[in-house]
Amino acid sequence: GRSCTPVVRIVLGEHNAISQIESGASKVCWKTPITMRAVLIDRTATVTIYDAAVTDPKTEKQIICQATMHDVYPGAHYWLHCYGGAVGAKHADVATKMARGLLKPASTYRGTVVVFFGQLKKPMPNYFFDLDAQRKSVSLVVRLDKGCGFQSLRGQRVKVLVQLAGCRLPDYRAALARGSAQQQQTSETEPETADGFNFNLLSIPGAVDQEGVLRFNSADGPFSVRSTPPEIPLALMPGVNTAYFYVVAEGQESSPPKLFGAVPLSPYSMCKLAWHEMHFDPSVADLAVKSDFQTNFAGLILGSARIEKLDPITAQGSESPDIGPYATEEMLPPAGSWCCGSYSPAMVGSPGVPKVMSSGVLKKKTMYCHIDMLAARSLPPNDDGHCSVGYAINIGGRNYSEPGDGTQSMNPSLMHRIVIPVEIETYEDDGTVDTRLPPIVVKISDMSHASTGLGFWSSDEGKLISCILLQDVLIWKDEAGTALDLNQKHQAVWYALDSRGKRVKFASLMHHKDSSWDSRPRLLLAAAWSESDQIKDSPESDRTKVQDGYKLSIKTPSQSVYQMEVDILGLRNLPASLHFPQLSITSFWTQGKG
Numbered sequence: 210g211r212s213c214t215p216v217v218r219i220v221l222g223e224h225n226a227i228s229q230i231e232s233g234a235s236k237v238c239w240k241t242p243i244t245m246r247a248v249l250i251d252r253t254a255t256v257t258i259y260d261a262a263v264t265d266p267k268t269e270k271q272i273i274c275q276a277t278m279h280d281v282y283p284g285a286h287y288w289l290h291c292y293g294g295a296v297g298a299k300h301a302d303v304a305t306k307m308a309r310g311l312l313k314p315a316s317t318y319r320g321t322v323v324v325f326f327g328q329l330k331k332p333m334p335n336y337f338f339d340l341d342a343q344r345k346s347v348s349l350v351v352r353l354d355k356g357c358g359f360q361s362l363r364g365q366r367v368k369v370l371v372q373l374a375g376c377r378l379p380d381y382r383a384a385l386a387r388g389s390a391q392q393q394q395t396s397e398t399e400p401e402t403a404d405g406f407n408f409n410l411l412s413i414p415g416a417v418d419q420e421g422v423l424r425f426n427s428a429d430g431p432f433s434v435r436s437t438p439p440e441i442p443l444a445l446m447p448g449v450n451t452a453y454f455y456v457v458a459e460g461q462e463s464s465p466p467k468l469f470g471a472v473p474l475s476p477y478s479m480c481k482l483a484w485h486e487m488h489f490d491p492s493v494a495d496l497a498v499k500s501d502f503q504t505n506f507a508g509l510i511l512g513s514a515r516i517e518k519l520d521p522i523t524a525q526g527s528e529s530p531d532i533g534p535y536a537t538e539e540m541l542p543p544a545g546s547w548c549c550g551s552y553s554p555a556m557v558g559s560p561g562v563p564k565v566m567s568s569g570v571l572k573k574k575t576m577y578c579h580i581d582m583l584a585a586r587s588l589p590p591n592d593d594g595h596c597s598v599g600y601a602i603n604i605g606g607r608n609y610s611e612p613g614d615g616t617q618s619m620n621p622s623l624m625h626r627i628v629i630p631v632e633i634e635t636y637e638d639d640g641t642v643d644t645r646l647p648p649i650v651v652k653i654s655d656m657s658h659a660s661t662g663l664g665f666w667s668s669d670e671g672k673l674i675s676c677i678l679l680q681d682v683l684i685w686k687d688e689a690g691t692a693l694d695l696n697q698k699h700q701a702v703w704y705a706l707d708s709r710g711k712r713v714k715f716a717s718l719m720h721h722k723d724s725s726w727d728s729r730p731r732l733l734l735a736a737a738w739s740e741s742d743q744i745k746d747s748p749e750s751d752r753t754k755v756q757d758g759y760k761l762s763i764k765t766p767s768q769s770v771y772q773m774e775v776d777i778l779g780l781r782n783l784p785a786s787l788h789f790p791q792l793s794i795t796s797f798w799t800q801g802k803g
Contacts, residue, residue: 222250
């Protein structure tokens, strides 16, 4: 979708070769194959695409996209869909790292290249026609129910722009502009005109409240279901299995978006509703808050994306610049486009076609999230060599924060028991309430530092250390009013703060073979959902109401007390720069586990 002068470099084993330069095109067919030497054991190939108009391929700067193929063999086609940072990104160096795959996830589709390995010196007849025939005629159906954690967009109206790699819809504005230019043309020279297509397939409006909750209200109810017009099929390429969502403030659709997320495509006849994580785009956004373990978490969206098969694409299908009667000028947002390197005005997304879905009767149910914040170990020290830990919990727009008691420790014991009620909306035909339970976001901060930043990381109290996203929390089937014995039911888990997704059960850490957990920054907590908020041996009088939840003291029938005696005999070879040294002894030891 980008008009450029592409040149391709292929590296196979120790050999490499560069293609001919094709100028001024967005769809390129290299009729002359790239000739290079190779041996049978060379099975990994790297394909890099440059824009020869703006860079020298030998310098390997400002690449358009790059992809690597593994286990290649002759006689097969490889469709490589390349992603990178935003086109024209504010931070070009970050965008280049994303294009090379050095920084993930990538935010923007940059192009597709089809590679065929063989010994033929020229393509077979109808070769390129057969490639186009591999694309399927589909329409895209997107359902959006709710979002949370969008503190960076609080109080704003937004739009969710949806893209599929290589798919586009005609832009009637560009078509009208081209027709007007042709009528006024008096010379033999063709004027420069817009390409007539737009890569934002859908534009779905929503609003974010002061709690960071994103809602999509439509005639269907408190959710929105939109489809691309079936009379204009999308040409879906093989291997495209992800839709990209971009959340932008209303009026900023023509600027590179700061928030994005990748949503897997459901099979044709299915609509799998799930929570999907959104990220800040580091090639565009200025993440003022630098956490010790950087995270680009920007929010969560409950929704789905799927494709529907249509009749084969005709000559008047998606390649026609006339979009037909499905949209009028009044329905479309203002002109302007940031996507896929479009250098000319284009509409910022089709409103789509309403898709009727029977979801049954709306039901509301209160679920209770039980969280035990137990301990943290090996936290990074501040400039003073200490750490005053605090934390915040966000669950579907419900918030709880614990500023801490000012204790300075890199290995604090918290022992906090928290209950947060969350109202869940579900429908009779939607399945169980389980799929609609929002993930739990836990933010760990050093409260001895003041800092400000983007969105959820804005804080006047502390410096962000790390963020944990809990998505597969246990669901207890206890009925409402049942007294829960959390000391028996809870399963404590260590979550790594320096590596996303790594965790190990508390009971397993004693026998864990990975020695990196001995010194790894980590948080010990237990979490579960239940219909009951009653806790055994914890009467109402023990509850402390705090914000959207309440806190309890953890009571356990057994305790262990250790009395330690340490004999300090002497210290030697201290550095001369150490003035007024002090020796501190704590009850935590790095060689043990637990």
